[in-house]
Structure formats: structure tokens, C-alpha cells
Amino acid sequence: MNLDIESGQSTRYMQVYDYYKELILTRKLPENTKMPSIRRCSEQLGLSRTTIETAYLCLAADGYIISRPQSGYYVTGRPLVPSTLSAQISKNIHNSTPQAVYNFTSNNADADSFDFNLWKRYIKSALRQDKRMLTYGEPQGERELRETICNYVINKRNAVCTPDNIIIGAGSQSLLNILCPLIRDKHSVAFQDSKFEQGTVIFEDYGFAVIQDKEHADVLYMTPSNMTSLGDVMPMEKRLSLLRDTVSHNRLIIEDDYNNEFRYFSKPRPCLQGLAGGTNVVYLSTFSKLLLPSIRLSFMILPDELLPLYQRKAALYNQTASKAEQLALCQFLRDGHLDSQIRKLKRLYAGKAKTLATELEQTFGDQAFVTMGESVTLVHLHIKSTLTNQQFKEKAAKKGILVFASPKETKEYAHIALSCCEVPAADFHDAAILLHDIAFCN
Structure with a gap:
């Protein structure tokens, strides 16, 4: 798949949309060709499934592809309508009030933050203690x-x-x-x-x-x-x-x-x-x-x-806590896994924070500056804006981006903070562009 997803300033789902639109119009993807699954396309491009799904919805809205139940998306050959409905979908994504498209206030864990197989072994070990599982604890x-x-x-x-x-x-x-x-x-x-x-x-x-x-x-x-x-x-x-x-x-x-x-x-x-x-x-x-x-x-x-x-x-x-989880955690701690888990989380979130900071710096240029605070999960964005911190936070929320607002106001900058925990790194580019639009587009 020859798509340079990093080029350009358009959002990533529109880059995916334009890529497949060109292939369909030039007949490189003939009619009735099955599109790659959302999961496969996500893996090939290193993008989130949400990004790919949005691109496919735009293609379907313009009639380039059609969804067949239990089968997937297929090329139709030509647009079904002369007008570009995907533009309206894109506009809705930017202008509607969705529920947390990008939640930079969440403490939910990153998908790569935890070794589930390791934890399962400790849970299974706890459950093998048959007699202890028969009592309340x-x-x-x-x-x-x-x-x-x-x-x-x-x-x-x-x-x-x-x-x-x-x-x-x-x-x-x-x-x-x-x-x-x-x-x-x-x-x-x-x-x-x-x-x-x-x-x-x-x-x-x-x-x-x-x-x-x-x-x-x-x-x-x-x-x-x-x-x-x-x-x-x-x-x-x-x-x-x-x-x-x-x-x-x-x-x-x-x-x-x-x-x-x-x-x-x-x-x-x-x-x-x-x-x-x-x-x-x-x-x-x-x-x-x-x-x-x-x-x-x-x-x-x-x-x-x-x-x-x-x-x-x-x-x-x-006792409100599960006995099985208590016994599993006890052995998990005794075997020294908590220290390695903390090191893993620090590496993961520090890496994500630096990636987010880079995306923000490249998108905003000299219109903002980025700082890193004490918390390894937070990135601070200082935007040249007449908006107060709270006003920017509220404006962003209306666009589906949840951020923290600094309690300390300054005249020249709106200061917000973004937690990198939940949002996938693949979505940082689109989120940065939306934040820029919120700051400088009416």
C-alpha cells in the first residue's frame, strides 16, 4: 500500500479517502473489488480503526464503495451521487458536538500498557487454591x-x-x-x-x-x-x-x-x-x-x-475486593512485577507524550509552544489566543476534544494540558489539526 500518510496537512482519514478515491476513479480498483477490512487497513497503515472507519464512511457516502452485511466493503465503480457527501461528514466531525472523539482527560489505560497473559497466569494460580476460593476471606x-x-x-x-x-x-x-x-x-x-x-x-x-x-x-x-x-x-x-x-x-x-x-x-x-x-x-x-x-x-x-x-x-x-485478585496481586508483587510494570508504563507514556508534543509543535508552529510538566502522562500546550483557558476547553469540548484547562490565566496564551493515556498515538496527528482549527478557525 503506497500511501505516505505523513504528508500534507489534511486529516489522516481524508488522506485515506483521497487515496482510495483515486484508485477507484482510475480503475486500479475495479468494480466489485473487495476493500481491505478495516482491521487489515489499520494494521497496514499504522492508523487507528476509527480513522479507517471514518474514511470508509466518507467513501460510502459518496458512492465509491458499498457495505455488504457480513461481507465487508466493495467498490461500486462510480459515485452514486454528484455531490460530495463526505465533505458534509467531515464538516460534521469538525462542527458537531460528539461524545469525546479524543479524550485527553481520561485515565483509561493504553492498549499496550498491560501484559494480560501474565496477569491471567496469576489469576489462574489463585483460582487453583480451591479451598480458599470456597470462603469469603x-x-x-x-x-x-x-x-x-x-x-x-x-x-x-x-x-x-x-x-x-x-x-x-x-x-x-x-x-x-x-x-x-x-x-x-x-x-x-x-x-x-x-x-x-x-x-x-x-x-x-x-x-x-x-x-x-x-x-x-x-x-x-x-x-x-x-x-x-x-x-x-x-x-x-x-x-x-x-x-x-x-x-x-x-x-x-x-x-x-x-x-x-x-x-x-x-x-x-x-x-x-x-x-x-x-x-x-x-x-x-x-x-x-x-x-x-x-x-x-x-x-x-x-x-x-x-x-x-x-x-x-x-x-x-x-470485603469488597475479589479474593482471587487479592491473591493474584500478592504473588505478582512478591515476584517483582510491579517495578517492571512501572518502568514499562513510564517508557510507554513518556514516548507517547513526546510523540504528541512533536505533533503539536509541527502543527502549531510559532502559534504555540509545548512544555512537559512533572507528570509523565501530560503535555502542556500554550496557544497564542485571546481565549481564556476555560473558554478554549469548552470550545474544544464542543468539537469532541476533552482537555484540561490550567487554573492560572495569562493574557497572551491559553494554557491547556492533554493526557496521553487513552488516545492512540496514531490519532495524535488528527487531534493536533483539530485543536489548531479550534484555536484559529471560526
């Missing part, structure tokens, strides 16, 4: 997994704990449902990110007042390794100051250690829980970001002062 989480996690957070995050401090659950929400009844002496909570609705709803359900004023909150929900949607990290001086204020005002900190491993320029900073010596801080973390979003395994480290309250009620809580 420990409400607090399987003991060997808690021991393994304990070793991990002590060595990697400088945490202070024992396996008895650790509670396993299927996601942070299930763990917050355990925590809230233990802190009835607290009445208000403030979130570092006011948009964390999944946490807000839990505290509201338990009667906590969710307030903006962190100085007067009894509980602070902090994400020091991911302070904003742009991946900002809390400096060490701020961490120590926060802990001093917590002690002097008798506050409780809930530390959500989300995204601590994905750093470009620095090593992960010590967690607040460890800096506090294990007191006044509840530590939350998850393996979903490192493994798969569908593997719902999170854990919470309770400070010693809350343990007696929990232990009196522990037997009343059902």
Missing part, C-alpha cells in the same frame, strides 16, 4: 497481601505501618465508607481538588459539611502527588508546614497518594503519612492506575489511634 483483606503491601509502602513510600494498619478494598470509595464512621468527632472536610465528586458524595452521605476553607476544616483530603489536574506536586516545605498545622489544630489528613509514580524530573517524594510518623494521617492508594482500571484493588493505612474503633466493627464489614 478476611474482611480486612487477605493477610499475605497486607504483609506484601506493608513491605512495599515502607520501602517505596517511607510509610510507617504494620499489616494490621492496612485495609484492602475495591476502590477508594469503599474505603471511605469504612473510614467515615470512625471519625464521627470530625464535622467538616475540605478537598484539595474541589471537583473530586466521588469523595464529596461519600462525606456528604455521612453528614460532613464539605467546605472550601481549608483553615477551618476538621479533615483535609489532600493529593500531594497530584495537586491539580495538571499534575503539580506538593513541595517538601509545604508538606512539612501542612503537617505542623495539622498537629496544632488537631486536624486529620486523608492523603490520597494518586499518581505518585509518574514523575518526569524527580523521584516520588516521601508520603505525608511517613513524614508524620504514622499519626494524624490516613493514607489511601490504589493499584488500578499501575495495572488496569478494571482491577479494583485499593488500600488504606489507618493510624494507630483509629485502629481500636475499626477493629470493634471490622467483622461487620464485607
